[in-house]
Amino acid sequence: MTLYFTKDHEWISVEGGSATVGITDYAQAQLGDVVFVEVPPAGTQVSKGKEAAVVESVKAASDVYAPVSGEVTEGNAALEADPALVNSSPEGDGWFFKLTLSDPGELDGLMDAAAYKAFVDGL
Amino acid sequence: MSDVSEEIEDQALPLDGWHRALGARMVSFAGYHMPIQYEGIIAEHLWTRTHAGLFDVSHMGQLTISGEGADVALEALLPGDIKGIAPGRIRYSLLLADNGGILDDLMVTRLPSGELYVVVNGATKYDDIAHMHEHLPEEVTLNHMDEHALLALQGPEAVTALKRILPGVEVMTFMTAGAFDWDGVPLWISRSGYTGEDGFEISVPAERAVDLAERLTAEPEVKPIGLGARDSLRLEAGLPLYGHDLDPETTPIMADLGFALPKRRREEGGFPGAERILIEREQGPVQKRLGLLIEGRQPVREGGVVLDGEGNAVGRITSGGFSPSLERPIAMAYMPPSLGPTVQLEQRGKIFQATVTPMPFVPHRYHR
Numbered sequence: 112m113t114l115y116f117t118k119d120h121e122w123i124s125v126e127g128g129s130a131t132v133g134i135t136d137y138a139q140a141q142l143g144d145v146v147f148v149e150v151p152p153a154g155t156q157v158s159k160g161k162e163a164a165v166v167e168s169v170k171a172a173s174d175v176y177a178p179v180s181g182e183v184t185e186g187n188a189a190l191e192a193d194p195a196l197v198n199s200s201p202e203g204d205g206w207f208f209k210l211t212l213s214d215p216g217e218l219d220g221l222m223d224a225a226a227y228k229a230f231v232d233g234l
Numbered sequence: 235m236s237d238v239s240e241e242i243e244d245q246a247l248p249l250d251g252w253h254r255a256l257g258a259r260m261v262s263f264a265g266y267h268m269p270i271q272y273e274g275i276i277a278e279h280l281w282t283r284t285h286a287g288l289f290d291v292s293h294m295g296q297l298t299i300s301g302e303g304a305d306v307a308l309e310a311l312l313p314g315d316i317k318g319i320a321p322g323r324i325r326y327s328l329l330l331a332d333n334g335g336i337l338d339d340l341m342v343t344r345l346p347s348g349e350l351y352v353v354v355n356g357a358t359k360y361d362d363i364a365h366m367h368e369h370l371p372e373e374v375t376l377n378h379m380d381e382h383a384l385l386a387l388q389g390p391e392a393v394t395a396l397k398r399i400l401p402g403v404e405v406m407t408f409m410t411a412g413a414f415d416w417d418g419v420p421l422w423i424s425r426s427g428y429t430g431e432d433g434f435e436i437s438v439p440a441e442r443a444v445d446l447a448e449r450l451t452a453e454p455e456v457k458p459i460g461l462g463a464r465d466s467l468r469l470e471a472g473l474p475l476y477g478h479d480l481d482p483e484t485t486p487i488m489a490d491l492g493f494a495l496p497k498r499r500r501e502e503g504g505f506p507g508a509e510r511i512l513i514e515r516e517q518g519p520v521q522k523r524l525g526l527l528i529e530g531r532q533p534v535r536e537g538g539v540v541l542d543g544e545g546n547a548v549g550r551i552t553s554g555g556f557s558p559s560l561e562r563p564i565a566m567a568y569m570p571p572s573l574g575p576t577v578q579l580e581q582r583g584k585i586f587q588a589t590v591t592p593m594p595f596v597p598h599r600y601h602r
Binding site: 143144146147149165167168169170171172191194 | 270271274275276277462466531532533535555556558582
């Protein structure tokens with residue numbers, strides 16, 4: 112299992128040809144209290160860098176972009192009833208969706224944990 | 235430096251360092267650095283509804299208007315009964331343009347000296363001052379109290395906390411005000427606020443604002459609350475926010491603020507836009523500010539569109555968000571009053587169902 116990060120503050124955990132996507136702890140802290148999450152249903156084709164999910168805090172609505180392209184295999188149904196999981200466990204139970212990678216080469220250029228930490232420290 | 239910017243830098247308010255030391259997240263608002271939240275908007279919102287929250291509203295404009303005939307002169311600019319305000323009483327009113335559009339909403343208090351103390355919105359205060367300077371006669375003096383901070387203590391336990399520090403505040407009722415002395419510091423305290431709860435607004439000399447904020451938050455009932463919760467609290471209370479729910483395109487009747495048009499002024503007229511406003515009051519407005527309960531969990535925010543039965547855009551959302559008390563999205567919209575009770579909304583291409591509902595969404599609990 113390898114963990115990657117994007118400059119849009121998504122994380123992607125890759126195991127073989129499949130992956131889980133969510134937003135980082137930094138992102139949830141910036142958003143504040145999350146009150147609504149819309150995740151893509153299984154079967155949705157998502158494209159790297161394009162909108163894949165919506166997260167809304169008390170303050171504002173934000174798009175979540177697909178860090179890589181692929182077909183969604185599962186959206187996190189738990190977020191519908193309990194969107195605050197994104198705040199309490201952003202990199203665990205608060206994951207957004209799982210997908211099958213269509214082009215593993217797209218992982219090149221994403222950051223590892225150390226690079227992401229340096230990126231956030233520089234913001 | 236080659237980076238030439240026309241933008242005016244945000245200013246620091248007297249409590250700036252105090253907010254930062256408490257870990258507040260600061261944002262730009264009305265030309266100032268302001269705290270949007272400390273521990274989180276929902277927690278702060280619910281704390282204010284059950285205990286007491288301290289809000290720094292020092293960005294707001296505090297003015298005094300004095301001189302012979304100040305009240306009569308002010309009545310030429312707004313529809314309130316200013317002559318009839320007794321010392322220590324507060325009135326809500328609206329600064330109006332010549333066409334009856336709303337330039338600002340404000341609170342007017344008569345001080346024991348007979349002068350008028352006026353609190354206006356932060357984002358509009360310099361425009362308000364310019365407008366008043368232009369329209370008030372020579373013999374009336376306008377003073378901007380920019381050496382004063384303004385703190386709001388709001389919530390059902392606000393009185394419990396404040397009377398421990400300043401015995402006597404508990405006898406005041408909603409929309410009254412008085413002078414208090416806090417260890418030699420002169421305070422002007424109003425029993426008023428913007429949350430729908432009982433509470434106080436305290437004008438304090440800027441150099442003592444940190445001391446007072448420290449003293450108030452030392453009480454177990456009191457926590458500091460940011461602008462984020464201030465917005466969600468006022469939305470639940472059905473209170474309009476200038477620049478969003480009120481602007482020069484809206485009138486007092488459209489905004490459902492008819493209570494700000496007392497009988498004497500309606501009969502006498504003589505306020506800006508009187509003819510249009512009084513006709514609109516008789517005939518009913520084409521568009522009116524109404525409350526909406528939105529189905530589902532996703533908020534519909536400012537900019538959302540109200541649709542009629544044929545899917546035509548006939549109204550707009552001016553404030554919307556998640557209500558922490560009701561745990562559901564709520565909104566204010568300008569729309570034809572005949573529409574409803576169920577309406578469709580559209581936001582970013584998605585359709586939402588909503589129901590027109592009386593405001594406030596959460597009952598007011600003023601100390602009358």
